[in-house]
Amino acid sequence: MKKNKKSINYGKWGYLFILPFFIIYLIFSLIPLVDTVRYSFFEYFRSGIKQIGPNFIGLANYVSLLHSDMLKYGLNTLILWVIGFVPQIVIALEQAKQQGLHLPIVYNTGSYESPEALRHLEGLVDIYLPDLKYFSPDLSTAYSHAPDYFETACAAISEMYRQVGDPVIDEDTGLMQHGLIVRHLLLPGQTKDSKKILRYLHETYGDHIYISIMNQYTPLPQVADIEVLNRTVTPEEYDRVLRFAERIGIERGFRQEGTAASESFIPEFDERGL
Secondary structure, three states: OOOOOOOOOHHHHHHHHHHHHHHHHHHHHHHHHHHHHHHEEEEEEEEEEEEEEOOOOOOHHHHHHHHHHHHHOOOEEEEEEHHHHHHHHHHHHHHHHHOOOOOOEEEEEOOOOHHHHHHHOOOOOOOOOEOOOOOOOOHHHHHHHHOHHHHHHHHHHHHHHHHOOOEOOOOOOOOOEEEEEEEEEOOOOOHHHHHHHHHHHHHHHHHEEEEEEEEOOOOOHHOOOOHHOOOOOOOHHHHHHHHHHHHHHOOOOOOOOOOOOHHHHHOOOOOOOO
16 A cells, blocks of 8 residues: 655745745835825825824815926926935836836935945936035034035935936927036025035036036024024125136036025925825
8 A cells, every 4th residue: 555645835935935025015115105195185294383184185186286387397307306215216217218218317316325326227317416515514414414425425426427427408409318417505604615515516527517506595494593594695695606606617507596595496395195
């Protein structure tokens, strides 16, 4: 009489092997995504010390989005503010480009990130739009708790330039198709710091990049107790920085005309759904 050998099913080990992936996906991707969709139907934000909501408002957020200028501007560029989601964005962009996406991809960033992370975006981003906020470590420590901001941001910007190179402008539309625009926001009382940043950018990159010199700093209630920040940049301060930029030879630059300091430049960080 033959004994039946008990077969061993190794298939279940494969499921155990991939189980951690599904657990991580559930916790870090699926649940946040479901929450995002859920909150898009609610009004939920803070006004000063008063919290508004959550109040169910149905499709009002989506209607507001469709009536805004966001879709109109999106026809020209697709702006990414996605430092924390680089892996997902890389996969999404690769698939979108394979399916015919032809819009210039603009990466909007504060520059406090690693070149290693940026290398994952090589070939996917067309235009980098980084900030270079501070030269002085004292300023970056006081206002951003980042004493190494300048060194970190410079390394990131260098990697961005390595990827996209010199600017390419569409002759028909006048729109940039490829390149790097570094933004610098002048802070009240910090013209010397701004001049150091402009000198660094010009000596490092010359006319191979564009530089946007901004005077739109707008003091908000949160800085009411910080005297040095509780005012706008004066016309004299901005003019001194612009004249310095001209004197050292910056030609590829943008300036803001008139009084640009306004809360209209500041996004509504009110957590209203989308």
